[in-house]
Amino acid sequence: MILVGVMIATLWGIGWVMGAPVRARLIMIGILMAGVMIIQLTLPQGHPLREATGSDPRLWLLLVAFAVAVWLYRRGLLWLRDRARPAPDEPASKTGTFGAAELSRYARQIVLREIGGPGQKALKDAKVLIVGAGGLGSPALQYLAGAGLGTIGVIDDDVVDGSNLARQVIHLDARIGDPKVFSAADAIRAQNPFVEVRPYNRRLTEEIATDLIAEYDLVLDGSDNFATRYMVNRVSARLGKPLIAAALTQWEGQISVYDPASGTPCYECVFPEAPDPALVPTCAEAGVLGPLPGVVGAIMAVEAIKAITGAGEGLRGRLMIYDALYAETRTIAVRPRADCPICGHSAPV
Numbered sequence: 312m313i314l315v316g317v318m319i320a321t322l323w324g325i326g327w328v329m330g331a332p333v334r335a336r337l338i339m340i341g342i343l344m345a346g347v348m349i350i351q352l353t354l355p356q357g358h359p360l361r362e363a364t365g366s367d368p369r370l371w372l373l374l375v376a377f378a379v380a381v382w383l384y385r386r387g388l389l390w391l392r393d394r395a396r397p398a399p400d401e402p403a404s405k406t407g408t409f410g411a412a413e414l415s416r417y418a419r420q421i422v423l424r425e426i427g428g429p430g431q432k433a434l435k436d437a438k439v440l441i442v443g444a445g446g447l448g449s450p451a452l453q454y455l456a457g458a459g460l461g462t463i464g465v466i467d468d469d470v471v472d473g474s475n476l477a478r479q480v481i482h483l484d485a486r487i488g489d490p491k492v493f494s495a496a497d498a499i500r501a502q503n504p505f506v507e508v509r510p511y512n513r514r515l516t517e518e519i520a521t522d523l524i525a526e527y528d529l530v531l532d533g534s535d536n537f538a539t540r541y542m543v544n545r546v547s548a549r550l551g552k553p554l555i556a557a558a559l560t561q562w563e564g565q566i567s568v569y570d571p572a573s574g575t576p577c578y579e580c581v582f583p584e585a586p587d588p589a590l591v592p593t594c595a596e597a598g599v600l601g602p603l604p605g606v607v608g609a610i611m612a613v614e615a616i617k618a619i620t621g622a623g624e625g626l627r628g629r630l631m632i633y634d635a636l637y638a639e640t641r642t643i644a645v646r647p648r649a650d651c652p653i654c655g656h657s658a659p660v
Contacts, residue, residue, distance in 0.1 A: 318343060344375060409435075413505055417459045423622075430620035431459060437619045438462040440527040442515055442543055444491040445469070446604030447533030447557050447611060449481035454612035456499045456506045460619075463499065464527060466511035467491045477601040515539060520546045529618060531611050532556040537585035544569060544578035548654045554578065555614050555626075557607050561597050562636035564607035567645065568614055568626040571654035575627040576647040580654065603635050 319340055409431070414421070421431050437460055441448050444467040455463060469491050471482045479491075486494040492510035499508045511523070515534075524530055524546050532543045532554060540556060547554040548571050556578055557566035571577045610631070617625050630643045649655045 348372075348375075413459065416503070416505075420458060425622035426616075426620050430622060433619050433621075434459050434616065435461040437529065438464070438527045439529045439531060439615060439619075440464040440466070440524060441531045441533060442539065443467055443533035443535065444479075444481070444495040445475065445533060445535065446478045446559060446599070447608040448531075449479045449495070450605045450608030451531055451533060451611045451615070452495055452499060453481055453502065454609055455615060456503045456508070458612070458616055459503070460506060460615075462507045462509065462527075464509040464511065464523070465492050465495055466513065466515050466523070467495075468512065468514040478599065478604045480605065515543070517542060521550070524552055525550055527552065529615055530554045531615060533608065533611070540578060541585065545653055548572075548577045553618055555611050555618070557611050559599055559603055559607060562600055562603065562634060564603055564633045564635075565630060566607055566610055566614070566626060566633075567630045568618065570627055571647065573627060574647070576645050577651060577654040580648045580651045581630060581645045583648070583651075600635055606635065607633060 409417075417431055420426055421428060423430075439455060439460055439462070441451055441455075441463065444452065444465050448465065448467070452463065452465060467490075471479075471486045471489050471491055471494050473484075473487055475482060476484060476487075481498045482491065482494045483498075486497075490510075490512045492512045496508045496510040499506055513519075515523070520542060524543075530543060530547050530552055532540055534540055534543065540558075544554060544556070547569070551572040553568060553570040553573070554577075555566070555568050557564060567578075567581070569575060569577045569581075610633075614625055617623050626642075628645060630645050632641045632643065634640070647654060
């Protein structure tokens with residue numbers, strides 16, 4: 312019996328030194344105890360291994376029963392504490408007003424004179440669609456949820472892969488294999504219960520784009536392919552929805568706000584044709600710096616907040632290019648093209 316106690320203490324100590332979670336250490340001890348019980352119940356009386364582990368299974372059964380009773384007692388106390396805890400404020404989408412918890416949560420943002428109470432209320436009433444729950448979508452989702460955006464839609468047909476986790480920070484290792492939109496939605500709900508999140512686990516196609524985008528006030532495009540970017544731009548321009556689009560490659564990111572209804576160029580004005588695929592390798596082929604999507608995705612969230620609240624000067628009519636390798640930021644003026652098939656004079660009405 313002393314031998315088993317030493318083994319338990321050793322397992323616990325090794326787990327503590329290695330930083331293993333308490334749950335993992337308890338599982339290892341549980342496996343050890345299961346082995347001890349098998350030895351006690353299967354080996355004959357007097358066997359050396361049975362003698363070394365206590366010789367009498369009734370003693371171990373008593374100890375296991377005691378441990379289970381302690382665990383059940385602790386779980387019962389936690390359950391009672393949760394039942395006694397005051398209910399949180401109603402989610403924002405249900406009440407239409409700010410509760411005490413929300414005011415405390417957004418206080419440092421509300422005191423900004425460019426936002427204030429009216430700006431925070433505008434955020435609460437806003438609906439934003441984010442295309443892509445990957446590198447750019449992850450930080451944009453997290454910061455918009457943290458800022459108190461009322462309704463966030465996210466559409467993506469991909470699943471979480473281990474190779475995503477270095478830059479797609481909204482996803483956890485435990486969610487590998489899960490659809491990205493459900494992983495992101497769970498993270499948002501855990502981060503801010505006052506936000507309504509709508510996950511769409513499917514690819515954005517021409518058949519659904521118009522109806523989906525029409526439900527939202529603003530679109531953020533963090534997709535990783537030109538076909539989707541041009542489609543999102545085309546539908547957003549036709550519906551008069553402002554579009555914040557960004558893209559990444561290796562050490563560089565670019566972002567702009569495309570809002571033809573307010574006199575700015577659309578995405579196709581600035582990029583009339585998609586480049587040859589051979590000239591624009593994917594992130595898997597060319598690589599991308601892990602924190603880079605966080606920088607550009609956070610700027611997307613900032614631009615969205617400014618567009619909704621009317622604060623400051625946005626990137627309408629300007630293309631920002633961020634070069635992480637040389638710590639440089641350049642802003643280029645962009646203008647509408649009269650011959651643009653999407654938003655120019657020749658565009659279909």
